[in-house]
Amino acid sequence: GQNIDQPTEMTATEGAIVQINCTYQTSGFNGLFWYQQHAGEAPTFLSYNVLDGLEEKGRFSSFLSRSKGYSYLLLKELQMKDSASYLCAGNAGNMLTFGGGTRLMVKP
């Protein structure tokens, strides 16, 4: 089975840095995805971590520790448009299991 946990809501200030954590317990784990989803829209791909460590892509970075069953998404230089839900999803076989999503509100 799969169990994926992430905080429900977070608030941060424009220009700041925010870290969204995700813990998982997944059998047959291959890797972990992060998606961004604005209200009423489909998720858009942010990152996919297979190996331990930090992967940086512009203002967004994602970290994975397979031994700890832990990942985080780091958003730097926050912009108002970053207000959205961020979904972590565990990949096992060819299936994705989503966490509950973290609603991030960026304030001026």
Next chain:
Amino acid sequence: GAVVSQHPSRVICKSGTSVKIECRSLDFQATTMFWYRQFPKQSLMLMATSNEGSKATYEQGVEKDKFLINHASLTLSTLTVTSAHPEDSSFYICSAVGGDGYTFGSGTRLTVV
């Protein structure tokens, strides 16, 4: 990159009627497509896995006779919500393996009145 086209984007139907949602992979072949449902302020919940040329695999608690899935070709999967009720009102999203891993359709907002 890989694109999945989903139609319609919005649909309002009367209670008791059926609604068909289509997902097409435009520039790649999708042997497997996934159908998700998302209620307001909740995450995506997998409903079923659609396999080309075979029966879909439904998640526990999803009624296969109510949510009919057809995956007749490598580029098209359809989800039909039969005898829709107001509690079926939700955001339905398909995805297929392609591009950066999983490519999502744009979603269908179903409102049953």
